[in-house]
Amino acid sequence: MNRPTATGQTVRNQSRGSSFRCFKCGDPSHRFKNQTTQCSPFEIVYGQNPNGVLDLAPIPNLGKISGKAEDLAEHIKSIHEQSKSPGKSFAIQKHDLTDHGVARTVATMCSLEKRGNIFLLTLTGDGEHRLNPDLIHSVRSILRQVRAEATRGSALVTIGEGKFFSNGFDLAWAQAAGSAGFLDRLHHMVESFKPIVADLISLPMPTVAAVTGHAAAAGFMLALSHDYVLMRKDRGVLYMSEIDIGLTFPDYFMAIMRSKIASRIARRDVVLRAAKVKAEEAVKMEIIDSAHDSAAETVEAALRLGEQLAGRKWDGEVYAEIRKASFPEACEVLGLVGKAVIASRL
Numbered sequence: 001m002n003r004p005t006a007t008g009q010t011v012r013n014q015s016r017g018s019s020f021r022c023f024k025c026g027d028p029s030h031r032f033k034n035q036t037t038q039c040s041p042f043e044i045v046y047g048q049n050p051n052g053v054l055d056l057a058p059i060p061n062l063g064k065i066s067g068k069a070e071d072l073a074e075h076i077k078s079i080h081e082q083s084k085s086p087g088k089s090f091a092i093q094k095h096d097l098t099d100h101g102v103a104r105t106v107a108t109m110c111s112l113e114k115r116g117n118i119f120l121l122t123l124t125g126d127g128e129h130r131l132n133p134d135l136i137h138s139v140r141s142i143l144r145q146v147r148a149e150a151t152r153g154s155a156l157v158t159i160g161e162g163k164f165f166s167n168g169f170d171l172a173w174a175q176a177a178g179s180a181g182f183l184d185r186l187h188h189m190v191e192s193f194k195p196i197v198a199d200l201i202s203l204p205m206p207t208v209a210a211v212t213g214h215a216a217a218a219g220f221m222l223a224l225s226h227d228y229v230l231m232r233k234d235r236g237v238l239y240m241s242e243i244d245i246g247l248t249f250p251d252y253f254m255a256i257m258r259s260k261i262a263s264r265i266a267r268r269d270v271v272l273r274a275a276k277v278k279a280e281e282a283v284k285m286e287i288i289d290s291a292h293d294s295a296a297e298t299v300e301a302a303l304r305l306g307e308q309l310a311g312r313k314w315d316g317e318v319y320a321e322i323r324k325a326s327f328p329e330a331c332e333v334l335g336l337v338g339k340a341v342i343a344s345r346l
Contacts, residue, residue: 122161123135125162127164130172130173131166132169136196140196140199146205153310153314155309158210162213163213165211165213165236168219169189170189173185194252197222200226202320204316208227209222209230211236212236212295213295214239215239231291232297233293234293235295238276252330259327
């Protein structure tokens, strides 16, 4: 594929024999996507579709490191890797506006919406939200964006559409590799998911999980990695299925459960009995904070709580460091190192 230019000439994707006219002429066909990569040539080269010729101008070397530039570089790398894998489902982010003009970042399997000071992360669709490499990559990308855009008084609310919050790792994807490749794929998911837990424990803002459906195994862990967990009463259970299906727990799973489930009896029932815990029982076991009558009420309550927490206008770095200090064992396993922070207002 030739490098796109800003001279008005035709850009040709030689591998497909498809030609695209440059955006300079005003023809939107420069956004045409390759059927295999699901990316335009501009996305593959620049990481995004340009809005004008200046977007393709050379960037001067100022000798400074930009966090946003590093994130863009990682994003472009991920596009390049995905474009080399025909048939793979993609989790590339798109940018558009909601009906209310609110900025929204959409990925294949999850989305991020900004509502005032609230970042709303949604696991989209009616599926089980299985944590396969694509969904893990999408969630990590969104959490990086949330961290980069965090301000004093931000908060994160995470929800899952449909009957499931998340039904854990995608074991079907692991089993598709056969007996020889199953453990490798499972290990890959375990290791890829670990940074998401670390991201949530170190995120510079309060976090709230609205569990509106079943949360099993790694899905349970995803919810538990938030500061607050709210759950609907009428449907859904918390379920650590490992003992039922014959798998041991990763070390960071146990570290988080020891940190977040204070009761020895409750923790025993979760990990050694594989108890399927409904919302009201989970409140009694002090695993979650509150139970609500429906999915809608659960989400509304989570957003209200997020707004209350955001309204305190806490310094995000201070909040993250106090959180990490609250869970020293988990942070050690996750490789998170604490540091002293003094808020600028003092």
